[in-house]
Amino acid sequence: MWVLDNLRFALGGPRRSHGARAVVTGAGSGIGRAFALELAARGGEVICADIDKDRADDTVRLIDRTHGRQAHAVFCDVSRREDVESLALHAELIFGRAPTLVINNAGVGIGGKPVGEIGFDDWQWALGINLWGVVHGCELFAPQLRAAGGGGIINVASAAGFTAAPTMGPYNVSKAGVLSLSETMAAELSGSGVAVTVLCPTFVRTNVARDGRITATSMRLAENLMRWTGFTPEHVARMTLDAHDRGRLYVLPQLDATVIWHLKRHFPALYTHGLGVLNRLLPQDDPAAHAPGTGPDLTEEKKTGV
Numbered sequence: 001m002w003v004l005d006n007l008r009f010a011l012g013g014p015r016r017s018h019g020a021r022a023v024v025t026g027a028g029s030g031i032g033r034a035f036a037l038e039l040a041a042r043g044g045e046v047i048c049a050d051i052d053k054d055r056a057d058d059t060v061r062l063i064d065r066t067h068g069r070q071a072h073a074v075f076c077d078v079s080r081r082e083d084v085e086s087l088a089l090h091a092e093l094i095f096g097r098a099p100t101l102v103i104n105n106a107g108v109g110i111g112g113k114p115v116g117e118i119g120f121d122d123w124q125w126a127l128g129i130n131l132w133g134v135v136h137g138c139e140l141f142a143p144q145l146r147a148a149g150g151g152g153i154i155n156v157a158s159a160a161g162f163t164a165a166p167t168m169g170p171y172n173v174s175k176a177g178v179l180s181l182s183e184t185m186a187a188e189l190s191g192s193g194v195a196v197t198v199l200c201p202t203f204v205r206t207n208v209a210r211d212g213r214i215t216a217t218s219m220r221l222a223e224n225l226m227r228w229t230g231f232t233p234e235h236v237a238r239m240t241l242d243a244h245d246r247g248r249l250y251v252l253p254q255l256d257a258t259v260i261w262h263l264k265r266h267f268p269a270l271y272t273h274g275l276g277v278l279n280r281l282l283p284q285d286d287p288a289a290h291a292p293g294t295g296p297d298l299t300e301e302k303k304t305g306v
C-alpha cells in the first residue's frame with residue numbers, strides 16, 4: 001500500500017494540496033494557521049474560518065504579507081450547525097464552485113479531571129467543538145466534494161483518539177470519534193475521487209493547552225511536554241499535506257504516537273493496565289479543584305468558544 005501510494009505520487013497522481021481552493025477551520029492559531037499558510041505557499045486560495053475573527057484576520061494578513069496570495073477570514077463557531085452551513089455557502093460563493101480541500105481542524109483542549117468530576121457543561125463544550133464541529137464540517141462539505149467528483153478532507157484528531165490517557169475523558173472521546181468518522185468516510189468515499197486523511201499528533205507547540213479548560217497540574221505537564229517533545233505546527237502541516245497528496249489515511253507525525261498505536265493494537269489490556277499504574281504515580285490535582293468550575297485555572301476568562 002505504502003509503495004503503491006508513493007509510486008502513484010511519483011507518477012504524477014493528484015496533488016490536492018497544491019493550488020487548492022481550501023477551507024480551514026480554527027485557522028486563527030496553531031496548526032490551523034500553519035495549514036492556511038502552507039496551502040497559500042502551495043499556490044492555494046484559503047478561507048480561514050475561526051470563532052475568533054480577529055485571529056482569522058491576522059492569518060489572512062500573514063498570508064498576504066508572506067505569500068502575496070488572496071485569503072478570506074470568516075467567523076464560524078464550528079459547534080453551531082448554522083455557522084458551518086453558512087461557511088459552506090460562503091465557500092461556494094467565494095470560490096464560485098466547490099472547495100477542493102476542507103480541513104476540519106478547530107478544536108479545544110480539556111483535561112485534568114476524572115470522569116464523574118468533569119461536569120456536563122465541560123463535556124458538552126468539548127464534544128460540541130471537537131466532535132460535533134468535525135461532524136458538521138463532514139456532513140455539510142462531503143456532498144459538495146462528492147458532487148464535484150474530487151478533492152480532499154483532512155480531519156484533525158489527535159493521538160488522544162487512541163491513547164485513552166486518564167483525566168482526559170472528553171478530549172479522548174471527541175478525538176476517538178473523529179478518528180472513527182474519518183475511517184468510515186474513507187471507506188464510503190472510496191472510488192469517488194475524494195480522499196480522506198486523519199491527523200493524530202501527540203504534542204504540537206500551540207495555544208491549545210493555554211486556551212483550554214485544563215487544571216493547573218495537567219496544564220504544567222502539558223506545557224512541559226509541548227516544550228520538550230512538541231513539533232512545530234508548520235512541520236506538522238507540511239507533513240500532513242504531503243501525506244494527503246500521497247493518499248494516506250493516517251498521519252501520525254511523531255514516533256511516540258506510532259509506538260503507542262502499535263502497543264494499543266497488539267496489547268490493549270496490558271496497555272490500559274500500565275496506564276493506570278502510571279497515572280497513580282503522577283502528581284494529582286487537589287481534589288477540591290475537581291468540583292466542576294472550581295479549578296484554579298477554570299476561570300471564565302480562560303474558557304474559549306463559549
Ligand SMILES: NC(=O)c1ccc[n+]([C@@H]2O[C@H](COP(=O)([O-])OP(=O)(O)OC[C@H]3O[C@@H](n4cnc5c(N)ncnc54)[C@H](O)[C@@H]3O)[C@@H](O)[C@H]2O)c1
Pocket residue numbers: 025026027028029030031032049050051052055076077078079105106107108109129133156157158159200201202203204205206207208209211226233304305
Ligand atoms: N497542539 C497539540 O498538541 C495538539 C495535539 C493533537 C491534536 N491537536 C488538535 O489540533 C487542532 C488545532 O489545535 P491547535 O493545537 O492548533 O490549538 P490552538 O488553540 O492554537 O488553535 C485552535 C484554533 O481553533 C479556534 N477555535 C476554538 N474553538 C472554535 C470553534 N468553536 N469554532 C471555530 N474555531 C474555534 C481557536 O480560536 C484557535 O484559533 C485541535 O483540533 C486540537 O485538538 C492539537
